[in-house]
Amino acid sequence: MSLLKAEGLSLGYDSQAIIEDLSFTVNAGDYLCVVGENGSGKTTLIKTLLRLTKPLAGSISYGDGLLANEIGYLPQQTVVQRDFPASVKEIVYSGLQGRCGLRPRYTREEKELARENMERMGVTDFADKCYRELSGGQQQRVLLARALCAAEKILLLDEPVSGLDPVVTADMYSLIEKLNREGITIIMVSHDVIAAVRYASHILYIGNTVFFGTKEEFRKSDQGRRFLLLEEQMHG
Amino acid sequence: MDKLIEYLQFPFVRYALIVGVLIALCSSLLGVTLVLKRFSFIGDGLSHVAFGAIAIAGILRVESSMVVVLPVTVISAILLLRQGQNAKIKGDAAIAMISVGALAVGYLLMNIFSTSSNLTGDVCSTLFGSFSILTLSKTEVVLCIVLSVLVLAIFMFFYNKIFAVTFDEAFSRSAGVDAGAYNLLIAVIIAVIIVLAMNLVGSLLISALVIFPALSAMRLFKSFKSVTVCSGVLASLCAFLGMVISILAGTPVGSTIVGVQILVFFVCMLLGRT
Ligand SMILES: Nc1ncnc2c1ncn2[C@@H]1O[C@H](COP(=O)(O)OP(=O)(O)OP(=O)(O)O)[C@@H](O)[C@H]1O
Ligand SMILES: [Mg+2]
Numbered sequence: 001m002s003l004l005k006a007e008g009l010s011l012g013y014d015s016q017a018i019i020e021d022l023s024f025t026v027n028a029g030d031y032l033c034v035v036g037e038n039g040s041g042k043t044t045l046i047k048t049l050l051r052l053t054k055p056l057a058g059s060i061s062y063g064d065g066l067l068a069n070e071i072g073y074l075p076q077q078t079v080v081q082r083d084f085p086a087s088v089k090e091i092v093y094s095g096l097q098g099r100c101g102l103r104p105r106y107t108r109e110e111k112e113l114a115r116e117n118m119e120r121m122g123v124t125d126f127a128d129k130c131y132r133e134l135s136g137g138q139q140q141r142v143l144l145a146r147a148l149c150a151a152e153k154i155l156l157l158d159e160p161v162s163g164l165d166p167v168v169t170a171d172m173y174s175l176i177e178k179l180n181r182e183g184i185t186i187i188m189v190s191h192d193v194i195a196a197v198r199y200a201s202h203i204l205y206i207g208n209t210v211f212f213g214t215k216e217e218f219r220k221s222d223q224g225r226r227f228l229l230l231e232e233q234m235h236g
Numbered sequence: 237m238d239k240l241i242e243y244l245q246f247p248f249v250r251y252a253l254i255v256g257v258l259i260a261l262c263s264s265l266l267g268v269t270l271v272l273k274r275f276s277f278i279g280d281g282l283s284h285v286a287f288g289a290i291a292i293a294g295i296l297r298v299e300s301s302m303v304v305v306l307p308v309t310v311i312s313a314i315l316l317l318r319q320g321q322n323a324k325i326k327g328d329a330a331i332a333m334i335s336v337g338a339l340a341v342g343y344l345l346m347n348i349f350s351t352s353s354n355l356t357g358d359v360c361s362t363l364f365g366s367f368s369i370l371t372l373s374k375t376e377v378v379l380c381i382v383l384s385v386l387v388l389a390i391f392m393f394f395y396n397k398i399f400a401v402t403f404d405e406a407f408s409r410s411a412g413v414d415a416g417a418y419n420l421l422i423a424v425i426i427a428v429i430i431v432l433a434m435n436l437v438g439s440l441l442i443s444a445l446v447i448f449p450a451l452s453a454m455r456l457f458k459s460f461k462s463v464t465v466c467s468g469v470l471a472s473l474c475a476f477l478g479m480v481i482s483i484l485a486g487t488p489v490g491s492t493i494v495g496v497q498i499l500v501f502f503v504c505m506l507l508g509r510t
Contacts, residue, residue, distance in 0.1 A: 047406070050406075050409070050410040051410075052406060052409050052410060071410060071411075073406070073407055073410040073411070075404065075406050075407055083272075084272055084402075084403060084460075085268070085454050085457060085458050085459060085460055085462075085463045086399075086403055086459060086460045087458065087459035087460070087461075089459075090399065090459055090460050090461065091403065093396070094396070094399060094400040094403060094404070094407075094408075095407075095411065097396065097397065097400045097408060097411055097413050098411030098412040098413060100396070100397075104392075104393045104394065104395065104396060105396070106396070128459075129458075130458030130459065132458075133458070146407070147407075150407075150410070150411040151411075156410075
């Protein structure tokens with residue numbers, strides 16, 4: 001059974017559809033890359049998958065007993081966070097919230113899990129540092145550690161590499177790839193089609209037309225050929 | 237100094253000091269959340285609503301104005317929060333409308349129905365607090381203490397949740413936290429705090445009580461916990477100092493406390509630079 005199955009989804013705000021009739025499935029262990037131009041509705045799709053916004057039509061079914069609080073989420077960064085006084089530890093711990101219910105304090109096991117995830121993302125060294133004083137790449141890794149605390153099964157990443165330099169971007173991609181190999185299903189929004197084709201197992205393209213398939217199929221599709229050609233021209 | 241000790245002999249002065257410090261402490265705790273969630277304007281709007289409610293309480297001649305003011309302010313807080321989340325209607329414009337509206341209607345009502353010979357004095361003390369902290373009735377003192385302790389307890393119990401929802405609401409929701417419920421909780425606590433703080437500093441100066449300690453603490457500290465603790469400590473100290481000064485120098489309580497807070501803010505700003 002698939003982990004996540006979207007059927008005939010229409011997405012938008014105030015009954016204004018941005019994307020119509022979108023269908024795709026995600027199986028456990030998949031690495032799905034969502035690509036498309038600015039404003040094509042990628043973030044909206046992620047939010048709908050997280051049940052933060054309601055789809056205008058269609059349905060999403062969550063298989064394998066996947067619960068809402070078993071999904072980890074890395075948001076596209078907002079401005080408000082930037083001047084927030086919060087230490088790295090506090091932020092990573094906040095990823096445990098979904099497990100707590102009404103319980104006010106974290107248990108020892110939960111703290112241990114947070115510590116492991118900080119270790120995994122290589123942010124243990126600045127656990128007590130202020131989040132806003134970290135570099136963009138370090139911040140993303142902190143948010144990834146938080147997302148991992150929230151969920152072990154599936155991660156939804158909204159442009160995890162935006163604003164990062166090429167070296168840090170490559171680091172981030174290999175970190176995500178490592179998580180995927182450890183068995184975590186990945187759904188990632190990205191503008192970087194080259195990287196998408198390189199790392200992902202499946203591609204979902206949204207724009208004027210919609211494409212969903214494996215990356216091999218994407219390479220052969222019209223959208224894929226057009227995009228890859230464009231990228232090649234840009235990078236020489 | 238002798239004068240202070242002499243004053244402290246009076247139980248009502250001691251009550252006032254205790255109540256004042258508790259109120260300031262409560263107000264400061266949510267300050268960080270309000271500033272960061274861009275909610276501070278809601279606090280401001282609510283304080284004006286509370287002013288209007290006081291005018292109505294005056295007309296109804298209820299014994300303790302809090303009985304009217306508390307529910308009215310809590311309900312307004314919930315409504316304002318709903319408005320703020322509705323992207324269609326300009327949230328801040330709606331709040332500005334409600335807040336000046338409440339101010340104007342409140343003053344109008346006071347003027348029409350007032351039996352007091354000193355209307356200007358009444359209005360002034362509602363707006364700026366004057367010495368009302370020393371004239372609290374026993375019921376009000378008890379109510380203030382109970383509410384403050386309640387606010388403190390709720391804040392400590394939900395501390396981790398309030399942090400999570402303040403830092404990143406979308407993430408909290410995605411992890412299955414009922415962010416809407418916590419926003420509601422925050423709004424209700426703000427309303428309670430505003431009604432409490434009204435007794436101390438009057439409705440125009442409440443925002444200062446909420447915002448200054450948080451802003452001062454944010455200059456000095458970098459984690460949410462340390463900022464929260466620091467703003468609590470600063471608020472209590474400023475309130476105590478402000479009240480003592482106002483008793484000794486005969487200045488209005490509210491503005492003296494806010495004056496001390498402004499001073500502390502500048503000190504923190506200088507310290508934070510280095
Ligand atoms: N809360 C909202 N209310 C109404 N319209 C919105 C809202 N959020 C986004 N939109 C609109 O929906 C469209 C899709 O937005 P979305 O954020 O999903 O795009 P995106 O693909 O993530 O873009 P980007 O690559 O820039 O992140 C845009 O036209 C945007 O203006
Ligand atoms: Mg986006």
